[in-house]
Amino acid sequence: MTSILIKNGIVVDPEQNINGEKMDIYIKDGKIVDECKADKVIDANGMTVVAGGIDIHAHIAGPKVNAGRAMRPEDMKHVRMKSGKFRCAMGGVLLTCPSIGYEYARMGYTTAIEPATPTLYAIHTHEELDSIPIIDKAALPLFGNWHLTFKFAAEKDVEKMKSFVAWAIERAKGYGIKVVNPGGVEAWMYGKNVHSLNECIPGFEATPAEVLTTLMKASIELNLPHKVHVHCNNLGVPGSAETTAETIELAKKIGEYCLHITHIQFNSYTGDTWKNMGSGAEELAKLINDNPVTVDMGQVIFGHTTTMTADGPFEFALFKLAKSKWINKDVEIETGGGIVPITYRAKSAVNAVQWATGLEFGLLVDPDKIVISTDFPNGGPFTSYPYIITLLMSKKFREKEIEEKGVNNYIEKATSLLSIETERTFYDIVKMTRTTPARILGLKNKGNLKVGADADVAIYPFNCNDMPDYERILKALENPAYTIKDGEIVVKDGEIVSENWGKTFWVKAKEQSEVIEEELESVFKYYTVSRGNYGVREEWIRRAEAIRV
Amino acid sequence: MGGGNLTIVIKPKREFEVCVEAEIVPGKTDFKVYLGKEVVPIEELFYVENIDDGEDRILLQGDFSRVKWIGKSMKGGEIIVEGNAGMHLGSFMEGGRIIVKGNADDWIGGMMKGGEIIVEGNAGNRIGCNYWGESKGMEGGKIIVKGNAGNYVGEKMCGGEIIIEGDAGDFIGTEMKDGRIVIKGKAGYTGWDMKGGEILVGDCELSPSFVKEGEVFKGDVNVKGNGSVKILKIN
Known part of the structure; x- marks a missing residue:
């Protein structure tokens, strides 16, 4: 492995409170080191050096991603790169596995988390993650609609819940707890949904609030690096802001940090019909800043995309609105899922509010608490992160986009975007794309440039102490001068120059499955799937890295 | 590159065992020709002759039944295929005219928006249809097949006219x-x-x-x- 010296770069690393200092960075054996003899010197004079970006929430692998690809041949026929030295990369918004790795690296991102994988299908998710080059990755198994989760939540039995979570995460080689519409997907199996946190889940004694509370407590007691990652109830409907506020209240009661609310934009609408829907971002941003929770944006990008979520009832509602194709999936006693292609239109009042709401969060929430995301592919392609960053950094660019795209002027009434003067600094942006997601995920060697951290580095061709205009920022962010992954230069001037294989992180929690042995036995006695069907072995994964807690 | 006021006569140099993708379009002379995944100069596979007669026309002589994408996205001018034509003839076409004296294969006029395709022999399946997954098929223009047609005619068609005489x-x-x-x-x-x-x-x-x-x-x-x-x- 070569050693690299990045000379005279302007470093931004909020983890070490470094804001635009001229420094040299040494890389050896895939790690950042104090000093070493460098085989290769990169002259980064006048360029900005930051850690590799981290995407905390992007559906990049698993059965539903694959089903989405099969459902959108018209999107998949777009050729990004022909095979040659590297593998062929295809896809418009949805991407093939090689395409995902290359596109992340091409914008200076080096880590991405697949946030929803049914434990039963974890093997598929890992097969796909293993086919994604360059980036490090991890998968979050779904817990919000397991029958056993409901049982332990109803009994308020944190001990058993802990044991169950540890068992399932170990089986799935997962990284944390994902909860999607707790109780709602179970209710959907009877054609229903749950509409509030305190409504009883059909067939069980538990409520969504109890499910969340028990899981949050379990995540704290297990000392998981990444706490509960939740897609709230009532997602995507007017009035959802209220449910989100109640969910934040639940986390507040616990008293310590244990909740990450994902794609918050989709969960922040006020009003009671689509006609009077508005943005609840202002109030929610205050709540988030005051309480121990973190969020990611879930920004909407105008254009077509394919929505895919474990939230089956929501996808059905969307199918009714969009009148396009629809896939529904029932993963027996675990979870469900749905896929619907849609188009976000700037002229549509609802879509315009969604677009503005995401940006409001990005501008109002403390950068230590919010991460940039599009909930790929639900809000749009992750390849538009440079665009989102530029929108957050320049009010002039926001005004230009509103003007040029003809964004529906209903946003003036329904959101506060137009009155927000804030322009994020590059330091804030580095927090929102590197430092904060690394902290939320508990990845100590990521998102910073400390000695000993993983040598995932992005070098952008602009000087962050003398910010250029928005057009040049956008161009620079889309074409990093270098992306270095594990100490190897993978991108030069926005093009892939070599490819390597990233790690798959998983959490090995202390397993106490004997506590729930009886429950597991009783489930598998009557279940159509046998216990042997659960489980991914570590040696099946290309570069598994266990994090023991 | 120019084109425009020429009659271009194109003949295959040999019989193709594997299909060739040649986006032969009037108004151009730098046609995109694929042999497998490689782009090759058209002279490698075809004899090309330019006749400066003021007509915007392409004459395809010989067997083109293994040449795909003839007239892809064409906007004007005329293509006359004197023998048979291969798949995807005139797909995404917006204007102009294609006449096939022999038979045409599958997918003629896929998602076309305007112009005219006349096939004097038979045509294959999926005439004026959408490509996989797309929500709109043919949106305008006219397709006339004087012989018989295969399965799927005008799937998801949104406009224009298809006439099958057989x-x-x-x-x-x-x-x-x-x-x-x-x-x-x-x-x-x-x-x-x-x-x-x-x-x-x-x-x-x-x-x-x-x-x-x-x-x-x-x-x-x-x-x-x-x-x-x-x-x-x-x-």
């Missing part, structure tokens, strides 16, 4: 939204999930979800469609 196969006007299909001979299954537009057919197996209104059948009622099918019953 017989056609199954799945005529499936999910059709607008436009007109005329089949002078017989056809198989017709009208499934039709939402709008008009089909005139000599004889066919009409979807049972159509309601007779005067001389025509209206449907498909399963999708609250308002298409009309007229069966001419010529023996």
